[in-house]
Amino acid sequence: MKMQQLNDTNYLFKSSVNVGYVHEGSQGLLIDAGIDKSAIRKVVRQLEDKDLPITHLIITHAHSDHYGGASYLKQQYDVKVIAPRFESAILQYPILEPTYLFGGNDPIDELRNKFLEGPPVEVDILVDEGPTNIDPFSLEFIETPGHSYQQMAVAINNTLYAADSYFGQDELLKHKIPYITSVEKTIHSLYKLKNLTYSGAVPGHGKYEENYQETINKNIEYHENLLHNVYYTIEKANMISHEEIVARLCQDMNVKVDQLSIFLLFRTAVTAYLTALINQEKIEHYIQHYRWMFKIKGEKGD
Numbered sequence: 001m002k003m004q005q006l007n008d009t010n011y012l013f014k015s016s017v018n019v020g021y022v023h024e025g026s027q028g029l030l031i032d033a034g035i036d037k038s039a040i041r042k043v044v045r046q047l048e049d050k051d052l053p054i055t056h057l058i059i060t061h062a063h064s065d066h067y068g069g070a071s072y073l074k075q076q077y078d079v080k081v082i083a084p085r086f087e088s089a090i091l092q093y094p095i096l097e098p099t100y101l102f103g104g105n106d107p108i109d110e111l112r113n114k115f116l117e118g119p120p121v122e123v124d125i126l127v128d129e130g131p132t133n134i135d136p137f138s139l140e141f142i143e144t145p146g147h148s149y150q151q152m153a154v155a156i157n158n159t160l161y162a163a164d165s166y167f168g169q170d171e172l173l174k175h176k177i178p179y180i181t182s183v184e185k186t187i188h189s190l191y192k193l194k195n196l197t198y199s200g201a202v203p204g205h206g207k208y209e210e211n212y213q214e215t216i217n218k219n220i221e222y223h224e225n226l227l228h229n230v231y232y233t234i235e236k237a238n239m240i241s242h243e244e245i246v247a248r249l250c251q252d253m254n255v256k257v258d259q260l261s262i263f264l265l266f267r268t269a270v271t272a273y274l275t276a277l278i279n280q281e282k283i284e285h286y287i288q289h290y291r292w293m294f295k296i297k298g299e300k301g302d
């Protein structure tokens with residue numbers, strides 16, 4: 001995990017899950033905490049080698065690959081933890097993530113793994129969208145829901161730390177069906193970020209870029225294509241069950257699904273495209289023979 005300096009105050013620890021860092025005098029602010037103690041230790045070791053302070057932590061959203069290392073930071077460095085109001089509910093009760101993915105049932109043990117559930121962490125400062133002063137840091141929180149319910153991108157000293165509101169182009173192709181809870185909110189958040197001008201931006205998964213608008217455009221195109229794919233799959237099938245459309249999209253996109261937790265993530269993402277098509281009144285949904293079914297609006301079905 002290499003430490004990359006972005007400007008006078010801002011840094012990036014580039015890894016499969018990025019961690020940001022901002023230094024102001026005797027204070028140092030981390031942006032996200034990696035998936036676990038060992039991931040964040042690689043970051044703090046480098047900061048300590050350079051005598052840089054660790055005093056604050058922003059958690060952009062309550063996915064364990066971004067907050068799994070947070071409770072260690074709080075214990076070891078007594079950092080002030082800052083998080084979006086809604087996400088903080090999950091940070092305090094991390095079992096909520098495997099619970100919502102599991103359709104509300106009490107999650108079985110195999111779902112309670114470090115990829116879906118990190119150690120709980122107490123949040124000290126709850127934030128909503130807008131400019132915020134947390135001495136000595138002057139921050140702008142930009143609400144970017146769609147990937148997580150109240151995810152916040154953070155702009156500070158002319159760098160946009162964009163959380164998972166967009167993915168790097170390589171990561172987008174690697175994920176194939178990126179995790180989202182709402183495609184409309186995802187696309188709306190992408191347009192919102194595209195119109196902001198900072199000297200550079202870095203997503204949670206991907207590289208720092210000055211010309212980040214191009215990558216954001218690629219993300220918008222990618223979601224629009226997937227939305228069309230879901231529509232055409234329904235059109236081709238005439239009528240199709242929820243279970244079947246999840247399977248077909250995963251098959252078409254050639255994603256590897258070999259365990260329940262991965263399946264539930266893809267099921268949620270595919271459902272986000274379905275709910276968008278329902279909201280746009282392009283498809284209809286109904287229950288038939290105890291199955292959740294979809295067809296093109298106005299078509300008869302079988």
Ligand SMILES: [Zn+2]
Nearest residue numbers: 061063147164
């Ligand atoms: Zn995420």
